[in-house]
Structures are given as structure tokens and as C-alpha cells.
Amino acid sequence: MLEILTNLFALSIGAGFIGAISGLGGGVFIVPALVIFAHMPMKVAVGASLISVVATSAGASVAFVRDGWTNLKVAMVLECATVTGAVIGAYLAGVVPTVVLELLFAAMMLQSAYFTVTKHGDDILTKGDPLAERLEFSGDLPDPSGNMVHYEVVKVPQGGALMVVAGLMSGLLGIGSGALKVMAMDYIMHVPLKVSSATSNFMIGVTAGAGALVFLSRGDVATTIAAPVAIGVTAGALAGSRVLPHLKVESLRTVFVVILLLIAAEMGWRALSGI
């Protein structure tokens, strides 16, 4: 038992650590780690990952919410979309063939790699659209010199539509879909990148929680796997967030992209070769 637990802790701590320093979350790395190295069925890996994503989101959100980076109102409205997608996705995960899940996972890795390469600076708007203004989505954030900058938000329905897709992918594949959520908020709704990242992190808990509840209620969570994985990913994410301020993440970006592309290739190959 000790050997199994050691292996599971090593995989999950590593996944949580890389997920935290890359900003992509532990789910992106723990699902392929369990499938490839622990030889777990995809469905088992997805169930365990969803549970661990709930834990890491809760842990990471604490500081972001307290320090005011998270836009709580944007999160609460967009969670309607992500929860809808996540429940549908988690239901479908029980009936969709594994080969489809593996191909979708490969596609999501490519999207995450693309997002990591193309992440750009903020395009702050001073005038929001009427719906965003009515929902009081605007906020303030400090610029590099410490002055507060006001931002407004636009295109809520379009952002919400992409959030349904993000929730769907989360429920299907056991990931937080943080890259997709940040893209929706940053690229479409013009929420500043750091606020988008913090808000996405906050939302991921509810999105993954919705999927996890479907899996748990269906009896599709393997307790023997999910329990050590949840502890390990949380510990890894905690360590990653402590190390993060001392790392030159920009210089690691290429490494993250290579890892994501390797995972995409491996999962795609597994799907097509029928392993």
C-alpha cells in the first residue's frame, strides 16, 4: 500500500505544483498523469481530478478574494453558465466513449498551449455595455505604479456562451478549464488578465464541484484514488503558489507549452491507437 500511496502522492504533488506555477491548474496535469503513469481508466482519472480541482480552487481563491482581485459579481453571474455546462458534461462523461474523451482532452491541451503562448496585456475599457453596467461588473485594480485603474466590462452574453463550453469541458474531462474561462473574460469581456485569472480560479471550484457531485452521486469516484490525489494536488498547488513569486515564469513558458503538446500527442495517440 505504501508504494501505491507514494506513487499517487508523487504524481499528484507534481501535477498540483506544475498546475500552480503554469496557472493552468492541477486538473490539466493529473488526468494524463493518472491515465499514463498509474494506468487508470479515463473515467476514474476524471472523477479524482474533479475532486482535487475543487480543493485547489478553494485554497487558491482565499488570497485572491481577500485581496480584492476576484470580481465576485462577474463570477456569480458566469457560474450560471459554467454550472449548466458542467452538469451536462459530467452526465455525458458517463456515456461518451473513452476515445472521444481522450481526443477532446488532446484538443483542450492544444487550446491551453495556444493560450499560454498568446496571453497578452490588458485592453482596459472605460465604457461598459448596458447589461454589464446594470449588473455592476466594473471594478478597479492597481497598475504597476500603484495607482488604481478603473475597468468596465462588455459582451456578457458572448462570454457566458464560452463559459457553457468551459463548464462542459470541465465536467467531461475533469479539468478546471481555467484557460478557456480566462480567454472568455480577458479576450471577449475585456476583464483585465489578473482579475480574469483570479475570477476564473474562484469559479473553477463551483464548476468542478457541480461535476464532482454528479460523479460522486453516480458512484463513479474511486475513493482509494481520489483521496490521496486530492491531498497531493492541494499540497503541490500550495507549494507551487509559495514558489511562484520567486520564479521567472516567462522563461518557463516554453517548458509548459512543450509539456502540454506532449500530453496532447500522447492522449491523441492513445485515442487513435485504441490503447
Added chain:
Amino acid sequence: MPKQEEDRILRVWTPILLRTILIAAMIILVIGLVLTYTFAPDYYVQRYNAVQQGHLIGREKFDVLFERLRQGNPHAVLTIGLFVLTLVPLARVAFCFFLFIRERDYAFVAFTAYVLAGLIVGVLVGSVG
């Protein structure tokens, strides 16, 4: 209640809520693993191998689960730990829901009610699916 006060309550209490439930769940999971390692290591290895072959235990009824928990069954302790972990988002959304009711912010009462309903529907979908 002014909007600033609502925002302050959310920013003070949400992290406390998240952290408290997360720590509670982690403590239960660690206790469950220690109990498993001490009293049922063979069962764990057997379950691990079965899961690798895709054989899951399946749905467990709550009354059976609590009865096994009362008997100190390590597997039941782990399962309860995972359920407590999934309470994190439920509790956070429920807290916001009641705060918005208190503030009579009905638009956000509706949004949080929808999310709460979605989480409950998730349990129902899993129970029948």
C-alpha cells in the same frame, strides 16, 4: 445595506468559509488514509487493482455509509472526506445566496439560486444516471 458593506462581508467571510471546510475535509481524508494504512492495507491494494481494471464500488447509500462510519470503517471515512470537500462550493454559493436575500439584491439572489439549483440537479442527475 450599502454595496460596499456587502462587498466587505463577501471578501471577509468567503475566504474563511472556503478555508475552514477545506481544512476540515483534508483532516478527514488524512485520518481516513492513516486508518486505511493501519487497519486495512490489503483492502486498499485490492481496491486499487480493481479500480485499474475499471471496477468501481458504485453508488453507496448514505444510511449504509454512516453506519460503516460509525463502525470506524476507513473507506467510509475517506468517502465522507470527499463529500465534505464537495461542500466547499455548495456552502460558498449558499452563503452568497442568503447574503443577497438580506440585502434584497434580487438579481443576484436569482443568479445564486440558479447555481445552487444546478449543484442540486447535479446530485439528482448522478443519482439517476
